[in-house]
Amino acid sequence: MHKEIMLLRHAKSDWSANVSDFERPIIHRGKRAAQRMGAWLAFSVRIPDQVISSPARRAKITAEKLIKAMGQSTAQIHYDKRLYHGSVDQIYLILQELPEDISRIILIGHNPAFESCIMDFSSSTPALPADGKLIPTASLALFHYQGPWSELHSRQGDFQFLKRPDSLPKLFHFPFPDGHEQRKRPAYYYRQSAVIPYRFHQGQLQIMLVLTRKKKRWTIPKGIHEPGMEADESAAKEAFEEAGIKGMLDHIQYGEYTYHKWGALSHVKVYAIHVNEVLPKQQWTESHRGRAWLSLEQALKKIHQQKLIPILQHFAGSVHNMTDKSL
Numbered sequence: 001m002h003k004e005i006m007l008l009r010h011a012k013s014d015w016s017a018n019v020s021d022f023e024r025p026i027i028h029r030g031k032r033a034a035q036r037m038g039a040w041l042a043f044s045v046r047i048p049d050q051v052i053s054s055p056a057r058r059a060k061i062t063a064e065k066l067i068k069a070m071g072q073s074t075a076q077i078h079y080d081k082r083l084y085h086g087s088v089d090q091i092y093l094i095l096q097e098l099p100e101d102i103s104r105i106i107l108i109g110h111n112p113a114f115e116s117c118i119m120d121f122s123s124s125t126p127a128l129p130a131d132g133k134l135i136p137t138a139s140l141a142l143f144h145y146q147g148p149w150s151e152l153h154s155r156q157g158d159f160q161f162l163k164r165p166d167s168l169p170k171l172f173h174f175p176f177p178d179g180h181e182q183r184k185r186p187a188y189y190y191r192q193s194a195v196i197p198y199r200f201h202q203g204q205l206q207i208m209l210v211l212t213r214k215k216k217r218w219t220i221p222k223g224i225h226e227p228g229m230e231a232d233e234s235a236a237k238e239a240f241e242e243a244g245i246k247g248m249l250d251h252i253q254y255g256e257y258t259y260h261k262w263g264a265l266s267h268v269k270v271y272a273i274h275v276n277e278v279l280p281k282q283q284w285t286e287s288h289r290g291r292a293w294l295s296l297e298q299a300l301k302k303i304h305q306q307k308l309i310p311i312l313q314h315f316a317g318s319v320h321n322m323t324d325k326s327l
Contacts, residue, residue, distance in 0.1 A: 003145045004104040005095065005121075005157065006048065007114050008037065008066070010059040011138040011165075022084070026058045033138035033165035034062045035186050038069030040168050041140075042177045046104065051076060052094060053108040054083035062138065063108045069186040071176050073228020083109035088117045098149040111135065121157035129162070138165045174264070185262045194222035194308075195235035196254065196272040196315050197245050199293070205316060207299040208275065210243050211290040217304035218292075222268060232271045239273050243291050244284030247275040254318065255311035270311050272319070 011030030017023075026034075041047060047070050053063035063077045082090040091113060098105060107114075115134045118126060118141050126141075128134060135141055143157035173179045176187035183190070197208035197220070209218040223238040225231050236249045250272040258265045281287045294302065296316050300309055 001100065001103060001146070001148075003102075003147075003149070004046070005143040005145055006046075006104075006106040007117060007135070007141045007143075008062070008106055008108045009111060009114050009135050009137055009139055010054070010056070010062045010108060011065070013058040013137070021056070023057050026061050030058075030138060031061070031065050034065035035069040035172070036165050036168040036170070037138060037140060037163070038066035039172050039177070039186055040163070041066075042070040043173065047072065048104045048106045049102040050078065050098070051106045051108065052078045052080050052083065054110060055079040055081055056084050056110070059083070059108050059110065066106075066108070068188060068227050069172075071188060071227050074226075075228060083107060083113075085110065086113055088113060088120050091117050092152060095152050096150050100149060102149075106140075114141075118159070120154050122159040123155050123157060124159065126159050126162070135162065136164060139163065181264075183262065183264050188227050189224050189262060190264060190266045191225040191231075192222060192266050192268045193225045193231040193235035193238070194220050194268050194270045195232075195239045195249075196220050196270065196312065197239055197243055197247070197275050198272060198315075198319065199275045201293070205296055205319065206293045207296060207312065208243055208245065208291055208293050209299055209302060212304070213286070213289060216290075218299075218302040219304055220270075220308065225269075231269045235269075235271045236273055241285045242289060244279035244281075244287065245273070245275045246277040246279075247273045249273050252318070254315040257305070257307035257311065259305065259307070270308070270315075272315055 011026045011034045013024045014027045017025055051063055051067055053059050064074050067074055067077060080094055082094060118134060121143060140163045142160045144160060145157055171182035172186045174181040174183045174187045199206050210221055212219055221238040221242040226234040232249055232251050239245050254270050254272060256269045258267050300312060
């Protein structure tokens with residue numbers, strides 16, 4: 001059975017971060033590089049059957065950026081600690097353990113193991129690029145292999161090519177994957193979802209607003225619609241991360257609006273969540289934002305995005321009607 005093996009070195013990491021090697025993140029340029037590689041793989045019809053990544057933060061972020069740029073769910077990423085500072089033999093073991101129904105695999109890991117693996121697995125020695133770097137950060141080596149996974153060993157790989165991120169287009173096709181428009185970010189960035197957090201306090205409707213990360217303007221939790229998730233589920237995820245809240249998600253879409261970001265229009269669908277738990281600040285991922293419970297009238301005055309005002313009013317009328325009918 002014909003198989004494809006892809007080795008992707010993690011994207012450029014941030015050496016300025018005062019953290020352990022395992023927790024080191026990737027820089028902004030590295031995120032874009034991973035996304036360009038993911039978009040290119042999708043455009044080339046090379047979406048993997050499985051992605052296995054080192055659990056180190058820089059590899060994990062690379063895997064997530066790569067897979068989402070393909071329009072795929074991060075749920076298909078598997079983490080294997082053997083890819084973190086593992087040896088060539090351990091990489092072979094990971095591949096040998098794969099089930100036969102997998103024909104295309106991406107491993108995301110580190111040098112020097114990946115560079116050694118490329119040299120050891122190739123049936124002929126790959127030519128060294130002019131800069132002397134066999135697999136720079138965010139670069140991908142592709143091999144063909146014939147045979148069962150369990151029998152894979154040295155010198156059996158047919159080296160096809162090495163793809164570097166700087167050789168890929170800087171812009172992304174829209175709509176995904178091969179639309180004619182070119183945008184600054186992957187297509188999924190422009191599909192977003194937001195959620196109205198609400199509760200009833202002493203019989204009165206209250207809405208929670210949060211502050212935006214940079215400009216400190218009041219808004220509702222909002223974010224990119226995660227590939228592989230329903231829009232309302234993605235909105236609930238944003239509520240947990242941005243507002244530190246959990247609750248009962250309303251699956252009703254109360255409205256939608258557009259706004260300009262990353263050089264184009266983003267479309268936002270708006271849902272609601274009946275809050276039953278507010279996490280303490282130390283457990284809230286983005287506690288630097290700030291949050292506040294407000295009456296509808298206060299929320300309408302404070303909200304920065306004016307397109308949200310009629311949506312909040314529509315939501316308030318709908319939830320009051322549902323409450324009246326339940327009495």
